[in-house]
Amino acid sequence: MKIKTPGFLKVVCASLVLTSLGIQSCKTNNKEDKKDIVEAVDPADKIIQSITIPVFPDKTFNITDFGAVADGTTLSTDAFEKAIAACHEEGGGKVIVPSGKFLTGPIHLKSNVNLHTEAGAVILFSKNTEDYLPVVHTSYEGVELMNYSPLIYAYEQKNIAVTGKGTFDGQADKTNWWPWCGSTRYGYTEGGPHQRNEQNLPRLRKMNEEGTPVAERIFGEGHHLRPTFFEPFECENVLVQGVTFTNAPFWVMHPIKSNNVTVDGVTVSSHGPNNDGCDPEYARNVHIKNCVFDTGDDCIAIKSGRNNDGRRVNIPSENIVVEGCEMKDGHGGVVMGSEISAGVRNVYVRNCIMDSPNLDRAIRIKTNTLRGGFVENVFVNNVEVGQVKEATLKINTHYAIYEAQEGEYIPVIKNIHLKDVTVKNSGKFGVLIRGRKEAKIQNVTLENVTIDKAETIMSVEDSEPVKFVNTTINGEKPGEK
Structure with missing residues (x-):
């Protein structure tokens, strides 16, 4: 398999992510055009x-x-x-x-x-x-x-x-x-x-x-x-x-x-x-x-x-790059949670292969209102998925195992972006999202994504509308008839 050089992560310095990394925009003093030039920077x-x-x-x-x-x-x-x-x-x-x-x-x-x-x-x-x-x-x-x-x-x-x-x-x-x-x-x-x-x-x-x-x-x-x-x-x-x-x-x-x-x-x-x-x-x-x-x-x-x-500890996990990896068996390829009460931000996944009949999901975010926390600025680029059981992307703010997991800490999840992702067999769902009425999932985008063999194209609850750009699931463009 040939891995493409990622271009999607090159964003302008004034963006939310670069601001969080402390990267400032660059200007030129060229007197001929006096135009500000913003340098393209790959935050990963x-x-x-x-x-x-x-x-x-x-x-x-x-x-x-x-x-x-x-x-x-x-x-x-x-x-x-x-x-x-x-x-x-x-x-x-x-x-x-x-x-x-x-x-x-x-x-x-x-x-x-x-x-x-x-x-x-x-x-x-x-x-x-x-x-x-x-x-x-x-x-x-x-x-x-x-x-x-x-x-x-x-x-x-x-x-x-x-x-x-x-x-x-x-x-x-x-x-x-x-x-x-x-x-x-x-x-x-x-x-x-x-x-x-x-x-x-x-x-x-x-x-x-x-x-x-x-x-x-x-x-x-x-x-x-x-x-x-x-x-x-x-x-x-x-x-x-x-x-x-x-x-x-x-x-x-x-x-x-x-x-x-x-x-x-x-x-x-x-x-x-x-x-x-x-x-x-x-x-x-x-x-x-x-x-x-x-x-x-x-x-x-x-x-x-x-x-x-x-x-109590209050240290977010942040600035994490995953690249060139192969994920075989597992509950998820790259997962955020469920122990996530201090939050996660600035995660970059690129140039990876995920493929196994025993791999449940490719990208997963899991929390609940006892854990709370936040997940923001997740960028998935140039990933090839062969087979997963449940979903290519799963976001769940109602996660529970063994006992009830409801409390007073509403999780915040926003800015989740997949680009240049191909999936041969997505299992039960292409996209599976369960947010909260009190805090809907925000700003999820799929661009240049192709997902095949999903039993259900998507199931989305309590989320802002997912934005699809040049994306197909089972050959259909989500949101279009």
Whole structure:
């Protein structure tokens, strides 16, 4: 497939999006015509250019020199810790994981450290939950807490990376971590522990509602909330490049409260419960490119906290570019929500392929009146969709799962634009929108979009009229007879 160079994102500097990025219009003082010339600027490229990618000193620290054993059975947690500490203390460099199978507990990164995996390296994570203690400051479904350590974790660090050609295998399966979701599909048996037991999610939800200090939201041992796989928490200048993640307990990549994040050429092949591929949360200046997502949940889900926690933190996720990626199985290709209470803005999706009979939607926005929040300035350009189950574009402000989700926080969704998108099989709907009478969905446009094989062309409630320009669904021009 040939990918076209995007032209749609080149907009004038005086636009809403460029104003939010702080880009000013340019003028000329040419005396001959004295005309103001506004420079055409691609705001997605401006975001990419602003992101700092970490660079590391030319020093190497091989984990085998610190006691790691490549037999897949000897626990090498201490060796990883010692190698990372030595690298950090000497000003930074690469911690090398050579070819072979290495068993470890959680890996905690430090500033100026690049955890680099060579071809043939497989990092197997322990199935013993006690290895992920003591608890650390982390997050579960948009709510901060003290819980089991993520498998790869960094807290308040700068210039960190996970790179190379190796594979990180979380070893989660129907006997380990996954049954805690409570679904028999993933190994749960009746009467067993699961996340919806009173001491787990209900307890955390109540702490969220009551504003319990995070330091007092202690879970971990005796509780059943699964850890994320890779989580840089309040970090700056983060790079994930080339590696493969598989068999995750929960969300795979979760950059939270982090700035300048680059995810490049990563493969996520993980079909467990809640196995989202990449979930930027309260994250700014994020570039996700050239990745393959084959997941048990959303391929990419942009988030910003759940309910009161999101409003307390109040950091929107913004300035996020997704390009050159392939989305296979998943609940959605690029999704915003549902934990979205602090809002999302300035999202650019371009030059991607989305195609699988097990991919539910291409672009999805989901929230409700407990979450509230906002989504604005979403630009989808030059995307090829082979097959999805439900819809090419779905916007839902009545999202609910397990329990009622109605409250007093009316979500605001506006400026959602698709251009140069082709869809061979859109499933049940071409466009599916459910807004709110109190705050209708605003300014949705489809331009140069072709959608085929939709059972229903569109279903739109409580939205301003969708604007269609040179667009066909099932060969018809929406709005025309």
